[in-house]
Amino acid sequence: MATIEISHLSKRFHDRKRNAEVVALDDINLTVAKNELLCLLGPSGCGKSTLLDIIAGFAKPTAGSVTVDGRPVTGPGSDRGVVFQQANLMPWLPVWENVAFHLKLRGGQKGERRAIAQRYIDMVGLTGFENHYPSELSGGMNQRVGIARALLMNPQVILMDEPFGALDEQTRMDMQNELVRIWQEHRGTIVFVTHGIDEALTLGTAVAVMSARPGRIRELIRLDLPRPRDITSPQFNELKRHVLDLLRAKRADALSA
Amino acid sequence: MRALPLIGRLERYIVPILVIAGWEAFSRSGALPAALLPAPSTVVWAWADWIFAINGSTQTYSGNWIFDTLASLMRVLAGFGIAAALGVLLGVAIGWSRLVEIVIEPTLQALRPIPPVSWIPLAIIWFGIANKPAIFLVFLGAFFPILLNTIHGVKTCDRNLIRAGAMVGGGNHELLRFIVVPAALPSIFAGLRIGIGSAWMLTVTAEMVAVKSGLGYVLWDSYYFLRYDLVLAAMASIGMLGFLSDLVIRAIMARVLHWQRNTTIQGEED
Numbered sequence: 001m002a003t004i005e006i007s008h009l010s011k012r013f014h015d016r017k018r019n020a021e022v023v024a025l026d027d028i029n030l031t032v033a034k035n036e037l038l039c040l041l042g043p044s045g046c047g048k049s050t051l052l053d054i055i056a057g058f059a060k061p062t063a064g065s066v067t068v069d070g071r072p073v074t075g076p077g078s079d080r081g082v083v084f085q086q087a088n089l090m091p092w093l094p095v096w097e098n099v100a101f102h103l104k105l106r107g108g109q110k111g112e113r114r115a116i117a118q119r120y121i122d123m124v125g126l127t128g129f130e131n132h133y134p135s136e137l138s139g140g141m142n143q144r145v146g147i148a149r150a151l152l153m154n155p156q157v158i159l160m161d162e163p164f165g166a167l168d169e170q171t172r173m174d175m176q177n178e179l180v181r182i183w184q185e186h187r188g189t190i191v192f193v194t195h196g197i198d199e200a201l202t203l204g205t206a207v208a209v210m211s212a213r214p215g216r217i218r219e220l221i222r223l224d225l226p227r228p229r230d231i232t233s234p235q236f237n238e239l240k241r242h243v244l245d246l247l248r249a250k251r252a253d254a255l256s257a
Numbered sequence: 258m259r260a261l262p263l264i265g266r267l268e269r270y271i272v273p274i275l276v277i278a279g280w281e282a283f284s285r286s287g288a289l290p291a292a293l294l295p296a297p298s299t300v301v302w303a304w305a306d307w308i309f310a311i312n313g314s315t316q317t318y319s320g321n322w323i324f325d326t327l328a329s330l331m332r333v334l335a336g337f338g339i340a341a342a343l344g345v346l347l348g349v350a351i352g353w354s355r356l357v358e359i360v361i362e363p364t365l366q367a368l369r370p371i372p373p374v375s376w377i378p379l380a381i382i383w384f385g386i387a388n389k390p391a392i393f394l395v396f397l398g399a400f401f402p403i404l405l406n407t408i409h410g411v412k413t414c415d416r417n418l419i420r421a422g423a424m425v426g427g428g429n430h431e432l433l434r435f436i437v438v439p440a441a442l443p444s445i446f447a448g449l450r451i452g453i454g455s456a457w458m459l460t461v462t463a464e465m466v467a468v469k470s471g472l473g474y475v476l477w478d479s480y481y482f483l484r485y486d487l488v489l490a491a492m493a494s495i496g497m498l499g500f501l502s503d504l505v506i507r508a509i510m511a512r513v514l515h516w517q518r519n520t521t522i523q524g525e526e527d
Contacts, residue, residue, distance in 0.1 A: 056424065057423075058420060075423070076423040076424050076426075078424070078426030080424070082420075082421075082424045084420070084421065086417065088415075088417045088418055088421040089421075090418060090421075090435075090436065090439070091516055092439050092440075092442075093516075102425040104435060105422070105425060105426060105431040105435060106426070133516050135516070149421075149425065150424075153426070
C-alpha cells in the first residue's frame with residue numbers, strides 16, 4: 001500500500017532578476033510505501049527541498065500531483081509532520097509547550113497536553129528539559145524538540161528537511177541513531193532530505209538520487225543493508241561508490257552541456 | 258552585565274547630587290532674584306506643603322497634590338488605555354491582512370503627521386473644557402506609536418514559525434493568536450513604552466489649555482501667580498509619575514517577555 005504517490009510532478013519558477021524560467025523539478029514520479037524511510041539525496045539546488053515543500057503543502061506544483069494516503073495534497077496539515085532545517089520552535093514557549101503545540105492549537109486541557117507531551121519528550125531523550133526554553137538548549141536538543149513536535153501529531157508521514165545539517169559530526173551521528181531507533185520502534189513513513197551520502201545510506205530503506213537543473217530523480221536505490229549499518233563495511237563502500245559515480249556523472253554532464 | 262560593586266552603585270548618584278548642590282548654591286548666591294530660580298530646598302518645602310499641607314504656603318493647593326495627581330493619572334490611563342486597545346487591535350489587523358492595510362492604513366498615515374497638540378482647538382469645540390478633550394489628546398499621542406510598532410511586530414514575524422504552525426494544523430485564526438501576536442509582543446511593548454511617554458506629555462499640555470485641574474493646570478496656574486517653586490514641584494511630580502508608569506510597563510514586560518532573558522542584550526540587564 002502506497003502512502004505517498006507523486007506522479008508527473010513539475011515545478012517551474014520564474015527568476016525575475018535573470019528573466020528566465022527555472023525548472024526546479026522535472027517530471028518526478030515517486031512512490032513511497034508505508035513504513036519506508038526514503039532519503040532524497042542530491043546536491044544543493046537539485047530541488048529536493050522544493051519537492052519536500054510540495055509534499056508538505058507549503059508550495060504548489062506547476063504540474064502533476066501528490067497524494068498522501070490517497071488524498072491529494074492541497075496545503076499544509078497535521079497528517080504530515082515536518083522537521084525543518086532550523087528547528088523553528090516558538091522561542092516564547094518552553095520545551096513541553098512546543099512539543100504539544102499541535103494540542104494547544106486544538107485547545108486541549110493543559111494537564112492533558114502536559115502528559116502527552118511528556119511521552120514524546122521522553123521518546124527523544126529530553127527528559128528533565130521540559131521547562132527549558134529553546135534558547136537555553138543546544139542545536140541538537142532543539143532538533144529533538146522539533147522531532148517530538150512532529151511525532152506527537154501521530155502523522156501519516158514525517159518529512160525531514162536536512163534536520164541534522166547544522167549539527168556537528170558527533171551529534172549528527174547520535175541523532176541519526178536516535179532517529180532509526182524511533183522509526184524502528186514506532187514505525188511510520190519518513191521522507192528525509194539530505195546532501196550527505198553517508199547519512200542517506202545510513203538511514204534509508206531506499207535512496208532517491210537526484211540531479212540538478214532540471215531536478216530529476218536519477219536512480220532509486222533500494223537498500224537492504226543490515227542495521228545498525230557499518231559505514232566502513234565493503235557493501236556500504238560499494239554503494240557509496242555507486243552513488244558517487246551517479247553524482248559525478250551528472251556533474252560531468254552539466255559541465256559539458 | 259555583571260552586578261556592579263558597591264562603589265559602582267554609588268557612582269550613579271554623583272552627578273545628580275552635584276547638579277542639585279550646584280543649583281542650591283547658585284540660587285542662594287543671589288546672582289538671580291530668588292523668586293526666578295527657587296533653590297531645591299524651597300521647591301521641596303513647597304512640594305511638601307502641596308502634598309501634606311504642612312504650612313499652607315501653597316495656599317489653595319495646600320494638601321491637594323493627591324487630587325491633582327489622580328486627575329492627571331485618570332486622564333493618562335483613560336487615553337492610554339483606549340489607545341493601547343485600539344492601536345494593538347488595528348495594528349494586528351493591518352499587519353496581518355493586506356485588505357485591511359489597503360483600506361485603513363493610508364488614512365491613518367495621512368493623519369499621523371498632524372501633531373496631536375494642533376487638535377486642541379477642535380478638541381475643545383467638540384468636547385468642551387473638561388476631561389474629554391484631554392483624554393482625546395492623550396489618545397492621539399499614544400495611539401500612533403502603539404499602532405506603528407504593532408504593525409511592525411506583526412509584519413516581521415518569522416515566516417518559518419508560521420510554516421511550523423501551519424504544519425501542526427493551525428488555521429489563520431490560530432496562527433494569528435498563537436504565533437503572530439506572541440511574536441509581535443516585544444514590538445508592541447516598545448510601542449506601549451513610547452505611548453505612555455506621549456500620554457503624559459499630552460495630559461500636561463491639555464491641562465494647561467483645556468482643563469481646570471491636574472498637575473499641568475497647577476503648573477500653568479502657578480506660573481501666572483509667579484510661584485516658580487510650585488512650577489518646579491509640578492514638573493518634578495510629572496517626571497516622577499512618567500517614570501513610575503514606564504516602570505510599571507517595564508515590569509509587566511519583564512514578566513510577559515521573560516523568555517527573552519537569554520536571547521537579547523536587554524535580557525542581560527538583570
